[in-house]
Amino acid sequence: MTLLSPRFSSSQSEDIDHLAKIAIIGRGFTGIMTAIALFKGIECPFHLVMFDPRPKIDIGEAVNQSSATVLTSRVRDLSIDPAVRNDFRQWLEKDDAWRHRLGSDFVDIEDSFVPGETFRTYVYGRFSEALTKRPDVVVQFLSESVTAIDRHPQAGLSIAFGAGQRKRFDAVFLASGYGLRDSSDEAATPNAARTAVVIGGGVQAVDKALILLSEGKVSHVSLISESGFLPQSHANAAVGAVFTDQPIPRTLRGAFRFLRQAAMRADAQGLGWQGIMNGFRSNARDLWEGLTPQERGRFKRHVQAVYESHRNRLPPEHYRRLHHAIETGAITVRKAKVDRIATNGVLLSTPAGFEVLGSDMTIDCRFRPSGADNPLVRSIVSDGLAKSDELGIGIVVDECGQTSNARSSCRGLFAMGPLGLGSIPDIDLVPQIVLQSHAAAASLNGWLGEAAREAVGKTSTVPG
Ligand SMILES: Cc1cc2nc3c(=O)[nH]c(=O)nc-3n(C[C@H](O)[C@H](O)[C@H](O)COP(=O)(O)OP(=O)(O)OC[C@H]3O[C@@H](n4cnc5c(N)ncnc54)[C@H](O)[C@@H]3O)c2cc1C
Secondary structure, eight states, X not given: XXXXXXXXXXXXXXXXXXXXXXXXXXXSHHHHHHHXXXXXXXXXXXXXXXXXXXXXXXXXXXXXXXXXXXXXXXGGGOOSOTTOTTHHHHHHHHOHHHHHHHTTOOTTGGGOOOBHHHHHHHHHHHHHHHHHTOTTOEEEEEOOOEEEEEEOSSSSEEEEETTTEEEEESEEEXXXXXXXOOGGGGOOOOTTOOEEEEEOSSHHHHHHHHHHHHTTSOSEEEEEESSSOOOOBOOSSOOOOOOOSSOOOSSHHHHHHHHHHHHHHHHHTTSOSHHHHHHHHHTHHHHHHHSOHHHXXXXXXXXXXXXXXXXXXXXXXXXXXXXXXXXXXXXXXXXOEEEEEETTEEEEEETXXXXXXXXXXXXXXXOOOTTTTOHHHHHHHHTTSOOBOTTSSSBOBOTTOEEEOSSSEEEEEEEOGGGXXXXXXXXXXXXXXXXXXXXXXXXXXXXXXXXXXXXXHHHHHSOX
16 A cells, blocks of 8 residues: 655656655654654755555554553653654643643653653654655655665665565665564454563553553463563653763673662662663763673673663552552462473473463564574674674664665665664663654764766856
8 A cells, every 4th residue: 555645646747756755664663753853954855655564554563552551651751853852742732631730730740751642643643744844855654574685786775575576765764663563463462361471570561560550451460481480560750861971881790780779779879770770871881881791791681680670660650550469469479481382381491491371372472583583684784784793683874864785884774773782782772763754864864965067067168
């Protein structure tokens, strides 16, 4: 299916051949955010094609699965306009439903947590507004999966999609996040289900478990965390980033000893460790770049699970609900690796050996590395358009998302959002995706401007 933006008419179809051609693969949050940044940052007219087999425009599965899903970032951290820090708050203030819900009490809205559905409506609203301001841009939505990206023989990149179709583009933004989901990911709760297994120890798994219980879909959930860790809580009172005056050591062991000690001191002073963690995270990119490949490997093996549990935190209310459910026996947490999933339960691998855990339904919320599993990502790596990061999480990118191969950067191919997690810490989170998409738009704008000037130069030097 092809959908065209409302202003597209058949009389324009010839004109669009002359426009710069840009593709975005994926219409999750990252894809939509990239489109907004392009509408704002690219000065010349362009033709944008957005690919995704999912029929509707999504703002990420993460923020779309259920209206009951509450985001784990506070309102203050969810602006999609880097120039307007409180853009989301301003939007909420104008939203009738929220005005009604909060009355005149907007004081604490910045620090509150909102449903994913609300954020989705905000992002889509901003997408529509940004598009309306660009009558010179043609947007086309193709409900197709992209199967390959290659260099085009003349210039630019060629995309293969659907049943053997191909199109040439000047720039391609890969925003395929956690890959194509199969329909079993969204399986309905079977009738008469009493027990569920939820696999994963992250915020998504906890969210799913709490929703199943609160909606009365099951009476017991086994939460299987391979590391045994579960997400920590945000501080009750909102804290920003707290910085210490001592420099952070540049080794893995030194940096984490420093973090632990600073967090313990802050806790002892009644300030909570969360501010220290926030400050540490704002230095994470520099630290990460300074680590040796061996230290990065050690991080993945020994530190990542505990780091993740402190990085992606639950709203305090959810944290209380989780621990209440654990205390009352509604949730049982198991530290184990899931070896196999069957229709009637899972096969667990534990230090004591294998164990079958029966259940009426199973939901898999494990972190899926965005790169390793994805055939499209594998193909661009094997064709030399990009290289994998050393942890095998995704692909190597710079701060704009531009990919590089073994020898040079690959002009025109960008891998956005979670695909760059092996290069950029926190690039799976909204604030970082917002900054990256604007940086990418600025970089592409400079490059398209350069190309246009070169083209004019060539025409003006052609002898008459
Ligand atoms: C429960 C939960 C809560 C979260 N809360 C927060 C929060 O509060 N704050 C925060 O900052 N972050 C949060 N996150 C993280 C953040 O939302 C995600 O990292 C982000 O949504 C990722 O979006 P994405 O578009 O990159 O990927 P995805 O959501 O995975 O979207 C990728 C899209 O690409 C499409 N696609 C894939 N392959 C192809 C292909 N070959 N061809 C065409 N299309 C393709 C897919 O169909 C999909 O629609 C949360 C995550 C979860 C799971």
